[in-house]
Amino acid sequence: MAVLTKVKNKVYNEHAVHISLKQVEKSFNDKVVLKDISLEIGTGEFVVIVGKSGSGKSTLLRLISGLEYPTYGNVLFDDTSIDQSAKSAKMMYQDSRLLPWKKVIDNVGLGLKGNWYPKAKEKLEQVGLLSHQNDWPSTLSGGQQQRVALARALVHNPSLLLLDEPMSALDAFTRLEMQNLIENLWIKQRFTALLVTHDVREAVKLGDRIILIEDGFITLDIKNPISRPRSLTNSQFSKIEKQVLDRIMN
Amino acid sequence: MTNKFITSFIPWLIPIIIVIVWQVAVAVGVVSAQLLPAPFTILTSFYNLLVSGELFYHMSGSLARALIGLLIGGGIGFVLGVANGLSKFSYAFTDTTLQMIRNIPNLALVPLVIIWFGIDEGAKIFLVSIGVMFPIYINTLHGIKNIDPGFIEMGKMYGVKGWRLFKEILLPGALPSIFVGLRYSLGVMWMTLIVAETIASTRGVGYLAMTAQQFMQSDIIIITILLYAFFGKIADMLSRWGEKRALRWHKSYVNN
Numbered sequence: 001m002a003v004l005t006k007v008k009n010k011v012y013n014e015h016a017v018h019i020s021l022k023q024v025e026k027s028f029n030d031k032v033v034l035k036d037i038s039l040e041i042g043t044g045e046f047v048v049i050v051g052k053s054g055s056g057k058s059t060l061l062r063l064i065s066g067l068e069y070p071t072y073g074n075v076l077f078d079d080t081s082i083d084q085s086a087k088s089a090k091m092m093y094q095d096s097r098l099l100p101w102k103k104v105i106d107n108v109g110l111g112l113k114g115n116w117y118p119k120a121k122e123k124l125e126q127v128g129l130l131s132h133q134n135d136w137p138s139t140l141s142g143g144q145q146q147r148v149a150l151a152r153a154l155v156h157n158p159s160l161l162l163l164d165e166p167m168s169a170l171d172a173f174t175r176l177e178m179q180n181l182i183e184n185l186w187i188k189q190r191f192t193a194l195l196v197t198h199d200v201r202e203a204v205k206l207g208d209r210i211i212l213i214e215d216g217f218i219t220l221d222i223k224n225p226i227s228r229p230r231s232l233t234n235s236q237f238s239k240i241e242k243q244v245l246d247r248i249m250n
Numbered sequence: 251m252t253n254k255f256i257t258s259f260i261p262w263l264i265p266i267i268i269v270i271v272w273q274v275a276v277a278v279g280v281v282s283a284q285l286l287p288a289p290f291t292i293l294t295s296f297y298n299l300l301v302s303g304e305l306f307y308h309m310s311g312s313l314a315r316a317l318i319g320l321l322i323g324g325g326i327g328f329v330l331g332v333a334n335g336l337s338k339f340s341y342a343f344t345d346t347t348l349q350m351i352r353n354i355p356n357l358a359l360v361p362l363v364i365i366w367f368g369i370d371e372g373a374k375i376f377l378v379s380i381g382v383m384f385p386i387y388i389n390t391l392h393g394i395k396n397i398d399p400g401f402i403e404m405g406k407m408y409g410v411k412g413w414r415l416f417k418e419i420l421l422p423g424a425l426p427s428i429f430v431g432l433r434y435s436l437g438v439m440w441m442t443l444i445v446a447e448t449i450a451s452t453r454g455v456g457y458l459a460m461t462a463q464q465f466m467q468s469d470i471i472i473i474t475i476l477l478y479a480f481f482g483k484i485a486d487m488l489s490r491w492g493e494k495r496a497l498r499w500h501k502s503y504v505n506n
Contacts, residue, residue, distance in 0.1 A: 008360070067403065090407065101422040101499040110418070111409035121399040136499045 004101075013190035016044040017077050017087040017159035019064060024073035026059055033059045035216040037073070044190040048207030050200055050244060056216045057196045064194060065089050065162050082136060087159035092166040096145035098137040098152075105133040108152045116155070123151040127181060143174035147181065153176060161186075163195040167202065178204055183228065200248070204241045205230050212247055220247050287469040295469040304458075309477065311453040315371065316439055316481075319378025320445075324435060327383040328428070331390025332416075335424070348387060356381040357445050369450035374443065379441040382435035389431025395423025426500060429493045438487045444478060455481075 447456020462470035
C-alpha cells in the first residue's frame with residue numbers, strides 16, 4: 001500500500017513521480033501539435049489539462065505516458081528519462097479497453113506476474129465490483145467497465161495515473177460517481193494524476209491545478225486551492241470555472 | 251406438450267414421406283431397383299458393410315487423410331497468417347505469391363499430383379492440405395490485422411509483451427475470424443477428398459463408391475454419399491462446439 005509522508009502539511013507518496021517537460025515540441029508530418037511546452041508537475045499532484053478537440057491535450061498525455069516521443073525537448077520522470085525511470089505510468093482510456101475475452105478479474109490482473117489474485121481482488125473491492133469478478137466485460141455497463149479499467153490501472157500501484165477523458169462517454173450520474181471514486185482513491189494513494197478532459201466543471205472538481213492548452217500552447221496554468229471534497233455550489237468553485245471558460249471562449 | 255411434439259416432429263415429416271414413397275415406388279416397380287435401390291435394401295447393405303469391417307476400414311482411411319491434410323494445411327495457413335499479420339516484411343515477401351497460388355483451384359493439380367505422388371496417400375493429403383490452407387491463412391491474417399490497435403497499445407502499457415501479447419491479446423482477438431476460416435476449410439477438405447479418392451485410390455469412402463460403380467451397386471454408392479454427409483455434419487458440429495467453448499466471451503454467446 002501507499003506509504004504517505006506528511007511534510008509541511010503536504011501529504012505525498014514517496015512512490016509518486018515528479019514530471020518535468022523541458023521545451024517539448026511534437027509534430028506529426030510537419031504539423032506541429034505541441035510547441036515549446038515547459039511544465040513541472042509535482043509529486044502527487046492532481047493536474048487537469050483542458051482544451052478543445054485538436055488542441056494537443058491528448059498528445060501531451062501520450063508524451064508523458066511514453067507512448068510517443070517528443071520531436072524536440074525532454075520529458076523527465078524525477079530527472080531521468082522515461083525509458084530509464086523505474087516509476088511506472090498507467091493510462092485509463094476513454095473506451096475502457098477491457099479485453100472482452102477475459103473475465104473481469106483476469107482483466108484486472110492483466111500483465112501481472114506471480115500471485116496477483118489477492119491484489120486484483122482488493123482493487124476490484126475498492127471500485128465496488130468484486131461481485132462481478134467472474135463476469136464477462138460485455139455484460140457490464142459503461143460505468144462499471146470504466147471502474148474495472150481503473151482497478152486494472154491501480155493494481156500496478158502506478159507512480160502516475162494518466163486519465164484520457166475516461167468519463168466523457170458516461171452519463172451524468174455515473175460520471176459524478178466516477179469522479180468521486182477517482183478523487184477518493186487519489187486521496188488515499190496520492191499517486192501523481194494527470195487528467196485530460198473537456199469538461200471544465202470536472203477539471204475544477206478534481207484538479208489541484210488546471211492547465212489550458214490552445215493550439216499547442218499552454219495558455220493558462222492556475223492553482224485550484226478549494227478544499228476537498230469540492231461542492232459545486234461553492235462561490236470560489238464557480239469563480240474558477242468561469243475564469244477557465246472565459247479564457248477558452250474569449 | 252402436444253404443440254411441442256408437433257413442432258419438433260414437423261421438420262421430419264417430408265423426409266419420412268419421401269422414404270416411404272421411395273420404398274413403395276421401388277417395391278411396386280415404378281423405379282428400377284437396379285438404378286435406385288429401396289431404402290430397405292440400402293439398410294441391409296449398410297449392415298453387411300458394417301459387419302464385414304469394410305465400412306470401418308474405408309471410413310478410417312478417409313478420416314485419416316482428412317485430418318492429416320487439415321493439420322498440415324491448416325497449420326501452415328495459420329502460421330503464415332500469424333506471421334503476415336504481425337510482420338510487414340513477411341507480408342510483403344509472401345502474400346502476393348500465396349494469393350497467386352490460392353487462385354489455382356486445388357483440383358486442377360490432380361493430374362500433376364498423380365504424376366508426383368502416384369496414387370499413394372501423399373497425393374490425397376497434398377491436395378487436402380493445399381485446399382484447407384488458404385481459407386485458414388486468409389482468415390487468420392484478417393483476424394490478426396483487425397485487432398483493435400488500442401488493445402495492443404494498452405497491452406504494452408500494462409506490461410504484456412512478446413509471447414504473452416500473442417497468447418493473451420492477439421490470438422484470442424483473432425479467434426472468431428480463425429473459426430470462420432476453419433469451418434470454411436472443412437467444407438473444402440471434404441470436397442477435395444471426395445474428388446481425390448474417386449480418381450485414384452485403393453482405400454477410402456471414395457474408393458468404395460468407385461468400385462461399387464463398376465459393379466453397378468447403386469446401394470453402396472448411396473451409402474457412400476450418406477457417409478460424406480455424415481462426416482460433413484459431424485465436422486461442422488465439432489467446430490461449432492469448439493467455437494462455442496473458445497468464444498464464450500463473444501457477444502453472440504455471452505447471453506446463452
